[in-house]
Amino acid sequence: MPRLFTGLEIPSDMSDALARMRGGLPGARWIDQQNYHITLRFIGDIDHATARDIDAALGEVHREPVAVTLDSLSAFGGGRPRAVIARVAPTAALAELQADQERRVRSAGIPPEGRKFTPHVTLARLRDASPMDVADYLALRGAFPTMRFTAYRFVLFSSRDSVGGGPYVIEAAYPLG
Template structure:
C-alpha cells in the first residue's frame, strides 16, 4: 500500500539556502534537503485502486501558477516542540489550492484532514529538544529575508514508513496553468 500526499516541490536553490540553517540544535533530526516540500494534503496509506482514483481526480485541478513566500523559521508543538519549520505565508492561491485538494480527496472517500492547514516546510523533527534550546536556535537562525518562488505545479508524492521523513518519490505531477 502506498503512503501518499500532495505537495509543492521546493526549488533547489531554496533547498540549499534552507540547508544552511541546519545544525546547532540538540535533539534535532534534520531532514535531507532533497526531501524538503510543502505538504498540501496528506492522503495516507491506501490501496492501488484508491491511489489510481486519487491520481486521476487530481487531473481536474485547473489553477494558475502563484508565488510562494517563505519568511523565517518557527517551531511546532508549543510547550513540547516537535519540529522546526520554515514558515510559508498563507496566500489566497495557496489556500484555495489546498482547499480544492481537500474537497477532491473527500470526494474520493477519504476522511477530512484532521489538522488545520498551516503552510510550512519541515526542516527538522525534534526529540527531547528543550524549549530553551529551540528558542535559542530560533533567536540565532530564525530570521532570513523573505524568499519567493513560483509554484508552477503540484505533485503526488509517495513515501515509505520511516523515521524522520523521506525519501519521497514524485509519483505524478500536475501543472498549474490556465
C-alpha cells in the same frame, strides 16, 4: 499500500539556503534537503485502486501558478517542540489550491483532514529538544531571508512507512496554469 500526500516542491536554490540553517540544535533530526516540500494534503496509506482514483481526481485541478513566500523560521509544539519549520506566508491562492485538493481527495473516499492547513517546510524533527534550546536556535537565526518562488505544478508524493522525513518519490505531477 502506498502512503501518499500532495505538495509543492522547493526550488534547489532555496533548498540549498534552507540546508545552511542546519545544525546547532540538540535533539534535532535534520531533514535531507532533497525531501523539502510544502505538504498540501496528507492522504495516508491507501490501496492501489484508491490511489488511481485520487490521481484521476487530482488531474482535474485547474488552478493558476501559485506565488509562495517563505518568511520566517518557527517551531511546532510549543512547550514540547516537535519540529523546526520554515513558515510559508498564507495566501488566498495557496489556500484555494489546498481546499480544491481536499475536496477532490474526499470525493475519492478519503476522510477529511483533521488538522488545520498550516503551510510550511519541515527542516528538522525534534526529539527531546528543550524549549530553551529551540528558542536559542530560532533567535540566532532571526534574520531569516525572505524567499519567494512561483509553483508551476504540484505533485503526488509517496513515502515509505517510517518516522517521517523521506525519502519521498514523485508519483505524478500536475501543472498549474
